[in-house]
Amino acid sequence: MERLALLGGLYSNYRALAVALDGASRRGVDGIYCLGDLGAFGPYPDRVFPMLQRAGVQTIQGNYDNSLALGLPDCQCGYTDPRDNYFARLSYDYTFRNTSEENKAWLGTLPATLRLEIGGVRLLLAHGSPRKMNEFLWESTSPDPFLNYLLDEAQADVLCVTHTGIKWHRALAGNRHVVNVGVLGRPENDGTTRVWYTLLTFSGSSVAVEFMPVFYDHLALSDDMQAERLPPEFIETIITGWWTTCLEILPHKERARGRF
Numbered sequence: 602m603e604r605l606a607l608l609g610g611l612y613s614n615y616r617a618l619a620v621a622l623d624g625a626s627r628r629g630v631d632g633i634y635c636l637g638d639l640g641a642f643g644p645y646p647d648r649v650f651p652m653l654q655r656a657g658v659q660t661i662q663g664n665y666d667n668s669l670a671l672g673l674p675d676c677q678c679g680y681t682d683p684r685d686n687y688f689a690r691l692s693y694d695y696t697f698r699n700t701s702e703e704n705k706a707w708l709g710t711l712p713a714t715l716r717l718e719i720g721g722v723r724l725l726l727a728h729g730s731p732r733k734m735n736e737f738l739w740e741s742t743s744p745d746p747f748l749n750y751l752l753d754e755a756q757a758d759v760l761c762v763t764h765t766g767i768k769w770h771r772a773l774a775g776n777r778h779v780v781n782v783g784v785l786g787r788p789e790n791d792g793t794t795r796v797w798y799t800l801l802t803f804s805g806s807s808v809a810v811e812f813m814p815v816f817y818d819h820l821a822l823s824d825d826m827q828a829e830r831l832p833p834e835f836i837e838t839i840i841t842g843w844w845t846t847c848l849e850i851l852p853h854k855e856r857a858r859g860r861f
Contacts, residue, residue, distance in 0.1 A: 603802070618785055640669065642835055676692070748773060784796065
């Protein structure tokens with residue numbers, strides 16, 4: 602049996618990252634992987650880098666990481682709504698100013714995807730999708746034939762992504778799986794302050810998927826955000842668990858679960 606911990610969307614939430622890394626370590630995982638977007642949304646982006654490196658976390662690039670490494674003018678987040686893009690720009694500009702040149706250079710060394718094979722099961726880690734780093738794979742708009750197509754094209758049995766900020770898992774025929782591992786950076790628009798990471802357990806050819814809640818000092822994080830003068834809309838999400846920004850990209854079913 603082999604067990605992996607998969608972390609998505611850190612968004613500079615070093616407080617949640619510390620709790621998740623401790624939890625994964627106590628569960629005796631065989632490896633920890635981060636699916637990208639180390640910065641964005643939260644305070645003190647440079648704090649997550651040494652934590653990942655000390656824990657030996659293998660990390661791939663998200664769209665944020667790619668933009669920071671290349672010095673691009675925006676986060677390549679994939680939003681289309683002007684209000685969403687306004688807040689994305691505020692977040693990106695803050696993160697760019699507060700990420701060291703050394704850490705930007707390190708982000709540039711990260712791969713866009715990562716392939717593993719465990720017990721004959723082929724696993725692909727990507728940020729948005731195998732096709733595009735900032736593609737949104739939503740549960741409600743990803744029918745089984747489309748997911749099987751992605752797996753066929755990727756030559757994988759298990760596909761793990763993040764980017765949307767909302768976790769989900771689809772088990773498909775033939776022992777195939779598509780998993781959105783969730784994010785550590787902010788709550789998933791469900792009115793709770795917890796965040797999530799994912800455990801994958803491989804036993805022979807079978808794969809078990811478990812979503813792990815992370816309870817951390819969210820009020821201390823909101824204090825950090827206020828000290829850094831981050832937008833009050835971002836802070837409200839951390840305190841209430843409801844998204845106040847990046848809402849227009851949500852499909853109808855996912856948005857209907859939220860407050861706004």
